[in-house]
Amino acid sequence: MIWVAICDDVRLQLHTIHQAAEGYFSKRHEKVECCAYDNAFKLLDDIEQKGDFDIALLDICMPGILGTDVAMEMRRRKCRAEIIFITTSDEFAIEAFSLKAVHYLLKPFSQADFNAAMNRAMERLTRYHSEKIIFKLVGCGVQTEELDHIMYVESKGHILQIHLVDGTILEVRQTLTHLMEALDKKAPGQFVSPAKGYIVNQEAIHIIKSDYIEVQGKCIPLAKRKYREFQENYFKFIFMRNA
Structure with a gap:
């Protein structure tokens, strides 16, 4: 089972990313569970209580906390999720890669762009387990x-x-x-x-x-x-x- 966290405070964007994830995994054989969050603090709470995710799709500009700060907190807690940032601006790109993000995806994105980012995340997961x-x-x-x-x-x-x-x-x-x-x-x-x-x-x-x-x-x-x-x-x- 592959566990995927999706976090975006805008419901419409959250739905769009969720659909893209479902589209990606519909053509693969892995079993997957996608958990959607419109509140980054709830995501962190769930990681604390339930354990790590394999892949985390994080918006960056969210109220109360930046997605990069969420990723930093995840790393502090030893979370090994492959992180893909999805955002409207490239101004956080350097910081994102310093947090070992696997990809930085700009909105609006195509399914092909999303699939390419996910392929990198899946390749890292495969290497991590092998x-x-x-x-x-x-x-x-x-x-x-x-x-x-x-x-x-x-x-x-x-x-x-x-x-x-x-x-x-x-x-x-x-x-x-x-x-x-x-x-x-x-x-x-x-x-x-x-x-x-x-x-x-x-x-x-x-x-x-x-x-x-x-x-x-x-x-x-x-x-x-x-x-x-x-x-x-x-x-x-x-x-x-x-x-």
């Missing part, structure tokens, strides 16, 4: 994790600390080079090394400065000689993901 890596934990045991759950890796002597999206830290005895090779084989270009002793998921980067990057509120050093190349590669990666 790309995994198995870690042999220090001490004993193994743990399988989705690649997108990995925020960053920090080397602590002969131990690697794997920091996950939910705040969990896994400890494995493995070289950083070997892990980087394994990650790059599964997801080319997604994981990078900003400085000695670190691997970072580019999807999780929030801020890039000349001497550090920020992931989950953690400041990770960025070698100054790498800054320009690192920034260019990041923009190229984000562009390709949203192309």
Whole structure:
């Protein structure tokens, strides 16, 4: 079952987006449940009480709270929904993609435009459920994790600390080079090394400065000689993901 949230304070627009979603899924084999909200706070309440959605279609300009703020709150709550912003203005585009939105759709949109945005969201969902890596934990045991759950890796002597999206830290005895090779084989270009002793998921980067990057509120050093190349590669990666 695929759970889709649609949020727009204008009832007519809400109906239009709902119809477009039904039109998209009518030609696919997935079971889907679309939940419509004309109040963004009700959407957040439902996420808190009932759990996450797979895809969220959010209007941006809504009374009381912007759709980008809704998305920011969803990310703060560790919601992994693929977000598509649907709005009348492109002024929020940069902020939208900083929140890892899969697409930014301008109103009025055609069914073809909507379908293209949804295809990107579905492709990400498929990758999210298929790309995994198995870690042999220090001490004993193994743990399988989705690649997108990995925020960053920090080397602590002969131990690697794997920091996950939910705040969990896994400890494995493995070289950083070997892990980087394994990650790059599964997801080319997604994981990078900003400085000695670190691997970072580019999807999780929030801020890039000349001497550090920020992931989950953690400041990770960025070698100054790498800054320009690192920034260019990041923009190229984000562009390709949203192309």
